[in-house]
Amino acid sequence: MTLPTTTRQYSYPQFGSFNNLVIQEVPVSSPKAHEVLVKTHAVSLQFRDLMIANTTYPGGAIENLVPCSDMAGEVIAVGEDVKEWKVGDRVCANFLQDTLHNDSPNDLGLGGAVQGVLTQYRTFPAETLVAIPSHLSYEEASTLPCAALTAYNALLSGYEPLKAGDKVLIQGTGGTSLFALQIAVASGATVIATSSSDEKLKIATKLGAKHVINYKKTPNWAAEVVKLTNGIGVDHVVEVAGNATLGQSIASVRKGGSIHIVGVLGGLGDVPAVDIVGPCIFKQLKIRGIYVGSVVQFKNMNKLISANVEATRPIIDKVFQFDEVKAAYAHLESQAHVGKVVIKI
Incomplete structure (x- = not known):
């Protein structure tokens, strides 16, 4: 397949409100040797995303931030040294990009300390990805990385x-x-x-x-x-x-x-x-x-979810489209929701 050369993504030219979000088309590169290129299918919102927008999140965030941390997507290309993933695999990215076994001294959280996932395409280090349980949709799986x-x-x-x-x-x-x-x-x-x-x-x-x-x-x-x-x-x-x-x-x-x-x-x-x-x-x-968790914990959690399909099925309050991002943020801010607010990419 022909790989995309650009991606549409949201970012903050300045913080203060989620209404400051703008959408842009920017280049996307092919994956490096140990990376995987993923097509984003769904993103779920966190209370943290509101705090980052309003500049109340401890530690703040990087400039020109692409927000959000929780995604589910499809592998569309793998780097030459990647063995554990193939094109077509369904994956989530771990929130903490440098935490495999709860052994990292850093805080490389997506959508804050590093660029987030509110984008059509994004590369990830191969070891930070986790396979989606087979019974879950992309929308359901996008709720797992932080909340679950x-x-x-x-x-x-x-x-x-x-x-x-x-x-x-x-x-x-x-x-x-x-x-x-x-x-x-x-x-x-x-x-x-x-x-x-x-x-x-x-x-x-x-x-x-x-x-x-x-x-x-x-x-x-x-x-x-x-x-x-x-x-x-x-x-x-x-x-x-x-x-x-x-x-x-x-x-x-x-x-x-x-x-x-x-x-x-x-x-x-x-x-x-x-x-x-x-x-x-x-x-x-x-x-x-508790500050989310590691890749190993994510994999173990997915075993529990797969063994208890009905009891653990994610609760989604509402799904918004990619051009309705600000409405999705507003719905989360209203606290009228039960369960998760999801954006379909």
């Missing part, structure tokens, strides 16, 4: 990995939260889910949550979590809001339990005016920050 892998890393790769019979608290119904719910259910755990919307909680129940709590109607939801667990607390909390809810998460977890901090949806403001250190010591808690 973060949830998997949190629950199954920590100090005390999740096991059947454990109790797990998830917050909200965004992409990472729903994947955490699905992974927990597939692993035989009992899930308690919170949200501000009864309609969203119905979806969580349908996906397997045993208990649901509307935190607007029950502001002291930690007390309800403890009550639902017979006064003990949950084994795991997947913390997506950060400082805004950490105090209640600590109150929700059992002695010796685990809190996995995966997001800052509540903002990066001051630590809440509650005693955090004391309970962490006396309850002997294991608190771990």
